[in-house]
Amino acid sequence: MRNFIAFIKRFRVFLFFALLQGITFSIYFSYLQFPKYQYLTSASLFSGNILKLRNNLTKHFYLNYNNSILQKENIALMDSIPSSFIKLDNGLVKINDTIFNYQYEYTPAIVINSTHDKRNNYFTLNVGSKQNIEPGMGVFSSNGVVGMIHNCSEHFSVVKSCLTKDINIDVMVEETGDFGLLKWDGRNSKYGTLWGISNDSKIKKGSKIITRGGGKIFPRGIIVGRVFKKQVVEGKPLWDISVKFSENYNSLQRVYIIKNLLKKEQEKLESDTPINKAK
Amino acid sequence: MNLLIIHSIRFFAILIIQALILNQIEIGSGIQLMVYPLFIFLLPVELNIIYLLSISFILGMSIDSICNTYGIHTSALLSFAYLRPIIFKLFIPRDGYDPIVETNIFTLGFRWFIKCFGTLLFIHHLWFFLVEIFKINELFFVLQKVFLSTPISFLICILLQFLFIKKSNEI
Numbered sequence: 001m002r003n004f005i006a007f008i009k010r011f012r013v014f015l016f017f018a019l020l021q022g023i024t025f026s027i028y029f030s031y032l033q034f035p036k037y038q039y040l041t042s043a044s045l046f047s048g049n050i051l052k053l054r055n056n057l058t059k060h061f062y063l064n065y066n067n068s069i070l071q072k073e074n075i076a077l078m079d080s081i082p083s084s085f086i087k088l089d090n091g092l093v094k095i096n097d098t099i100f101n102y103q104y105e106y107t108p109a110i111v112i113n114s115t116h117d118k119r120n121n122y123f124t125l126n127v128g129s130k131q132n133i134e135p136g137m138g139v140f141s142s143n144g145v146v147g148m149i150h151n152c153s154e155h156f157s158v159v160k161s162c163l164t165k166d167i168n169i170d171v172m173v174e175e176t177g178d179f180g181l182l183k184w185d186g187r188n189s190k191y192g193t194l195w196g197i198s199n200d201s202k203i204k205k206g207s208k209i210i211t212r213g214g215g216k217i218f219p220r221g222i223i224v225g226r227v228f229k230k231q232v233v234e235g236k237p238l239w240d241i242s243v244k245f246s247e248n249y250n251s252l253q254r255v256y257i258i259k260n261l262l263k264k265e266q267e268k269l270e271s272d273t274p275i276n277k278a279k
Numbered sequence: 280m281n282l283l284i285i286h287s288i289r290f291f292a293i294l295i296i297q298a299l300i301l302n303q304i305e306i307g308s309g310i311q312l313m314v315y316p317l318f319i320f321l322l323p324v325e326l327n328i329i330y331l332l333s334i335s336f337i338l339g340m341s342i343d344s345i346c347n348t349y350g351i352h353t354s355a356l357l358s359f360a361y362l363r364p365i366i367f368k369l370f371i372p373r374d375g376y377d378p379i380v381e382t383n384i385f386t387l388g389f390r391w392f393i394k395c396f397g398t399l400l401f402i403h404h405l406w407f408f409l410v411e412i413f414k415i416n417e418l419f420f421v422l423q424k425v426f427l428s429t430p431i432s433f434l435i436c437i438l439l440q441f442l443f444i445k446k447s448n449e450i
Binding site: 012013014016017020021024025027028031032041042044046047050051054115116117118119120122124158186187250 | 298299302303305306307309310311328329332336339344345346347348349350351353354357358361410411412420
């Protein structure tokens with residue numbers, strides 16, 4: 001016993017150091033997979049408010065650019081409202097339409113903190129669970145996909161962006177319909193990688209890449225980017241396709257959050273199939 | 280008491296400089312600027328290492344919580360604080376350290392500062408990028424990040440001392 005106490009006394013500094021390192025690494029690995037609390041992320045009230053203050057000071061720097069984007073979006077929306085169409089057939093009467101049902105709900109939000117040069121880049125948004133935001137929802141902007149909600153508190157939420165190691169968004173090539181997973185190699189914020197397309201399919205340079213809508217998060221058809229170049233993976237029958245993102249993550253300001261209203265229904269149906277039940 | 284106030288002001292100042300200014304500067308090719316080790320470096324020489332480790336844990340966690348890095352900064356800063364007394368002993372000046380005098384660039388000289396702080400900052404950056412990337416096959420990318428970031432962080436640390444620390448001994 002005396003030897004044990006002597007041992008602890010002798011190595012107490014190193015033991016304390018190892019203890020703190022252990023705490024840090026356990027926090028790091030558990031938060032990377034799935035954040036349990038909001039305290040240690042920028043979704044916490046303290047960090048969130050500091051970042052909101054900073055955004056209030058700096059948001060005007062990109063005002064011109066953002067205004068032009070909003071204007072373009074407004075024009076596109078104006079084109080689609082009924083009053084901008086001429087009625088050709090006066091005999092039609094609008095009845096309560098039962099063919100179409102709401103599936104996706106959109107919430108606008110502002111990015112108050114973002115990075116694009118780190119290994120894993122997270123964005124902080126100014127909306128939280130009070131606006132019905134939950135972890136796992138999709139985030140996109142008018143130019144393309146941004147990411148998924150990773151963690152949220154009452155007033156803030158953290159987005160796991162496309163510039164993260166294991167984002168794995170379900171995407172496909174629009175022309176051919178081949179689908180794969182979107183990944184990021186951690187180097188350049190302009191290019192991502194499309195993984196999992198077999199090398200017998202013909203992929204043209206410049207073809208559009210959109211979300212597939214299979215992951216229950218994004219609807220089909222949100223643009224991700226364009227094929228920049230393709231290479232052969234050694235030893236595997238796959239293409240290594242590099243994708244140029246259509247969104248410029250360096251100056252991202254306004255985003256929309258998608259809520260899939262039918263997600264629970266789909267999940268329940270899929271979990272009832274025999275293959276998933278056996279797991 | 281006076282020292283306590285100075286160091287607590289420095290704590291918040293370096294937290295704000297790191298989290299709100301330097302983390303937003305993204306030059307590209309993997310350069311990341313980190314100056315918060317300077318705060319741990321400037322703490323009194325005689326301070327017990329247990330306190331040193333606790334302070335660096337708190338500072339690291341507050342930076343991590345704002346930057347969403349979940350503990351990489353803390354881990355690197357803890358290794359910095361643990362190695363500080365060892366490196367100080369290694370590069371001890373001829374007449375030892377004066378416990379009253381702060382260990383900044385003016386009191387102990389430019390050459391000593393480069394040797395001591397440079398070594399510690401290099402270890403800190405190496406640790407940080409190794410934990411962040413955590414892959415053997417990207418070792419060259421880690422080294423590229425370390426060798427590009429360390430000199431720039433070092434220059435900013437020197438600049439901060441010239442801006443905010445008075446040259447006279449009374450601090």
